[in-house]
Amino acid sequence: MAKQVSYTIKDVARLAGVSQATVSHVVNQTRFVSEETRHRVQAAVVELQYQPSAIARGLKTKSTGTIAITVPNITNLFINAAVRCIEEIANTHGFNVIICNTDDVLAKEEHYLEVLIAKRIDGLLIAPIGKTSPAFEAMRAMGIPIVFFDRYIEGSDLPIVEVDNAGGVYQAICHLIQDGHRRIGFLSGPLIVSTSNQRTAGYLRALHEHGIPVDPLLIKRVASTSDAGCRATAELLAMPDPPTAIFAGNNLFTVGALLAIKDAGLVCPDQIGVFGFDDHEWAQAYVPPLSVVRQPVYELATAAAELLISLIRGTENSNVHRILPAEVVIRGSCAPHHDVLPPLPRTIGERETIAARR
Amino acid sequence: MAKQVSYTIKDVARLAGVSQATVSHVVNQTRFVSEETRHRVQAAVVELQYQPSAIARGLKTKSTGTIAITVPNITNLFINAAVRCIEEIANTHGFNVIICNTDDVLAKEEHYLEVLIAKRIDGLLIAPIGKTSPAFEAMRAMGIPIVFFDRYIEGSDLPIVEVDNAGGVYQAICHLIQDGHRRIGFLSGPLIVSTSNQRTAGYLRALHEHGIPVDPLLIKRVASTSDAGCRATAELLAMPDPPTAIFAGNNLFTVGALLAIKDAGLVCPDQIGVFGFDDHEWAQAYVPPLSVVRQPVYELATAAAELLISLIRGTENSNVHRILPAEVVIRGSCAPHHDVLPPLPRTIGERETIAARR
DNA sequence: CTGAAAGCGCTTACAG
DNA sequence: CTGAAAGCGCTTACAG
Numbered sequence A, B: 001m002a003k004q005v006s007y008t009i010k011d012v013a014r015l016a017g018v019s020q021a022t023v024s025h026v027v028n029q030t031r032f033v034s035e036e037t038r039h040r041v042q043a044a045v046v047e048l049q050y051q052p053s054a055i056a057r058g059l060k061t062k063s064t065g066t067i068a069i070t071v072p073n074i075t076n077l078f079i080n081a082a083v084r085c086i087e088e089i090a091n092t093h094g095f096n097v098i099i100c101n102t103d104d105v106l107a108k109e110e111h112y113l114e115v116l117i118a119k120r121i122d123g124l125l126i127a128p129i130g131k132t133s134p135a136f137e138a139m140r141a142m143g144i145p146i147v148f149f150d151r152y153i154e155g156s157d158l159p160i161v162e163v164d165n166a167g168g169v170y171q172a173i174c175h176l177i178q179d180g181h182r183r184i185g186f187l188s189g190p191l192i193v194s195t196s197n198q199r200t201a202g203y204l205r206a207l208h209e210h211g212i213p214v215d216p217l218l219i220k221r222v223a224s225t226s227d228a229g230c231r232a233t234a235e236l237l238a239m240p241d242p243p244t245a246i247f248a249g250n251n252l253f254t255v256g257a258l259l260a261i262k263d264a265g266l267v268c269p270d271q272i273g274v275f276g277f278d279d280h281e282w283a284q285a286y287v288p289p290l291s292v293v294r295q296p297v298y299e300l301a302t303a304a305a306e307l308l309i310s311l312i313r314g315t316e317n318s319n320v321h322r323i324l325p326a327e328v329v330i331r332g333s334c335a336p337h338h339d340v341l342p343p344l345p346r347t348i349g350e351r352e353t354i355a356a357r358r
Numbered sequence C, D: 001c002t003g004a005a006a007g008c009g010c011t012t013a014c015a016g
Helices: A009-016 A020-028 A035-048 A054-061 A077-092 A106-118 A134-141 A165-178 A194-209 A226-237 A251-263 A281-285 A297-312 A348-356 B009-016 B020-028 B035-048 B054-061 B077-092 B106-118 B134-141 B165-178 B194-209 B226-237 B251-263 B281-285 B297-312 B348-356
Strands: A066-071 A096-101 A123-126 A146-149 A160-163 A184-188 A219-221 A245-248 A273-277 A291-294 A321-324 A327-329 B066-071 B096-101 B123-126 B146-149 B160-163 B184-188 B219-221 B245-248 B273-277 B291-294 B321-324 B327-329
Touching: A009 A020, A009 A035, A020 A035, A054 B054, A066 A077, A066 A106, A066 A297, A077 A096, A077 A297, A077 B096, A096 A106, A096 B077, A106 A134, A123 A297, A146 A297, A160 A165, A160 A194, A160 A297, A165 A184, A165 A194, A165 A245, A165 A273, A165 A291, A165 A327, A184 A194, A184 A226, A184 A251, A194 A219, A219 A226, A226 A245, A226 A251, A245 A251, A251 A273, A251 A281, A251 B281, A281 B251, A297 A321, B009 B020, B009 B035, B020 B035, B066 B077, B066 B106, B066 B297, B077 B096, B077 B297, B096 B106, B106 B134, B123 B297, B146 B297, B160 B165, B160 B194, B160 B297, B165 B184, B165 B194, B165 B245, B165 B273, B165 B291, B165 B327, B184 B194, B184 B226, B184 B251, B194 B219, B219 B226, B226 B245, B226 B251, B245 B251, B251 B273, B251 B281, B297 B321
Parallel strands: A066 A096, A066 A123, A123 A146, A146 A160, A160 A321, A184 A219, A184 A245, A245 A273, A273 A291, B066 B096, B066 B123, B123 B146, B146 B160, B160 B321, B184 B219, B184 B245, B245 B273, B273 B291
Antiparallel strands: A096 B096, A291 A327, B291 B327
C-alpha cells in the first residue's frame, strides 16, 4: 500500500482554473469570491477530496492550534477528570491537546518540553514537578504562553491556577482531632511538588494549633503512586504505636491505604480512620463512604484552560494567581476514635480561622 | 510581552559562517562534518538558543512525529490505563500523542478525524463508536495507518486489537448461574459499539445454554456513564421482581451500580450480587472486593501501539486481528444467592466450551 | 473581483 | 568535506 498523498492547493487551483490565492480564500472564507468561481473551487475541492494541510498553514501563520498539558499521571482520578475538562474546553476553541505524563520525573518533563518547543505548540498547561530546567526557560524565552496548573515552580513569575491545599488539609486534620484522634498518619508526595508541600503545611499547622506534638515517623513522604501509598500505610500500621487515623494526600494514596488496611485485616472506620484527598465516585460508593477533601476539579481545569487560551489570543495579561478553595466532605470513613478522648474545646483563634475560610 | 520568535537555521548558518545544509546536518547528525565546522555550528546553536522547528521539518519530510488516539472518555479507568500505556510506548519511539474524547458521539468523532487529517498525524489508534464516516474514509484513502483499539467498525478491513468480550462475560454469567442466580440484571452500552454487542452476546449465550429464559426488562442499554449506570440499576432494583445479581458492563457502570445499591439501602453481596467488567485497584479495595472480568489492559495497549508504530514504519503489513483473552476474577461481591437454587449440573456442551476457551 | 509572487523554516538531491 | 538551490503546501500583502 503506497503512501498515497493527498492533493494540494495547487491541484485544486489548476482544476478550478483559478489562482491558489482564490482557493485559499474560498476554503478559509477570508475574502469575497464571486459565486461562480466559488462554486467552481468548491467542486474542485470535493472532486479531489482536497485536505488542506494544517502543517503548511502553520508554518506560514505561526500557530499550530495545539496546546499541551504535562501532568504527573493520567491514571490519577483528579488528573484525568481535569484533563478531560481541559480537552473539552480546548476543543471548543479549536485547539487539540497533547498529553504528557511526566511521572514526576524531571528528565521526562524536560524531554517533553523540548519536544513541545520543537512542535511549536501554541501554549502550555503545566503541572510541574517543581524545578525549572533549560527547556522550561527556553519555552518562556520564546514567549510561548504558559500557565501553571494545580502546581507551580517556585520563583517563576507565571500565571497560576491552584487550590488552597493547606487550608483543605488543615480543616480535615482539625476534624480528625476533634474526633479524638491524636496520632494521625500522613501520606505525602515529594516536597519538591508544591501541592505536597502545601498539604504537609496544613497538617503541621493543625497539629501545632492543637498543641499536638508531631511525630516524624507518622509522616510518610513517598512517590505519588498507589503502591507507594500501600507500602507506607502498611509501615504505619506495623508501628508499635500505630496511628488511629490516616490522611491520604491524594486519591492514589487513598486506594493504596485502603488496600493496606484490608491486607492488615483491619476495618475502617472501626479500627482505623481514613481521610482522603480528592473526591470522586469511588470514594462516594465505598463502604464506608470516604471522608475527603474535595478539590473543585472542573472550576480549576476550566479556569486554567480559559486563561491559557486568552493568553494565546492576547486577550489577557499574565498576572493571574487564582487560588480556589478546597472543601471538606465528611462521610463515614473517619468516625470518632474508639478510646475517645474528650473533644477538645475549640480555641477562639481556631474558630476565627475556620470562619475566615468560608 | 511581544511574541518573540526564535532564530532560524539561516541565522545559525550566518553566525557560523556555513551553509544551511551544514547546520541541518550537524543538528541532525545526518552526514559527516569536520570537527572544526561542527564546533563552530554547535557554538552558534547555543549562542542563539536555536530551536529547530519540527513543523517546518514536517512540511518537508511529511511526518509529524505525532499519533492520535480517539477514545470514548479518558475518565474511564480502563481507558486511562490504556492511554497511559500507549503514551509511554509512543514516547519511547519518538511520538507524541494527541488525545481525543469522543463521548461516543459520532459528530465529535468525525470532527476530530477531520482535524487530525489536517494536522497530518502519522497514525491513528481508534476506539471507534462503530460507524464509518466521510472523514474516516478520507483518512483511509490518504493511507494514514489506522488500528482499531478495543473496538472496531464492522466491515472495515483494518487491523484490530481487541479482547474476547463475549467469552469473558459468558464465564462471568455462568459463574453467577452456578451460584444460584436466575434473574441477572445486565448493564450494557449502546449496541452500535462492538464491545457492547459482544458482551451482550456473552450474556445471552450463558442464559441460553442454561435454559434460562431472558427477560428483556433485565437488560439495560444506556450510555456508558456512571450516571446512566446508576439510574439503570435503580430501575432494576425497583422492579416488582428485581434481579438478585447485576452484571455491570464496564467500570463506569460498576460504580454507578454500587451507588444505586447504596442509595437503595441494600448491601452487597448479602442482598444483591455485583459482577463488574474491568479490574482496577478500587475494585480490589472495595468492601467487599469486587468480582470482575479483567481485561489485559497493558497487553492490549502495548499490542495496539506497537502495531501502529510498525505500520507507520512500514515494518509490518496490516492483516492483523488480535483477540486477547479476558479473565474472570472471583472475589467477594457475588456470593451465592440467599434462596439458593441447587447448583445446575454442568452440561457436557458447556464443559467443552469452557475447556476450549482455555 | 482576482492573481502573481514572496516567504514561512526546514531537508535533500545534486554538484564539485 | 561542503554549498547553492529547489521545494514541501500553504497565506498574504501588493497590485490592478
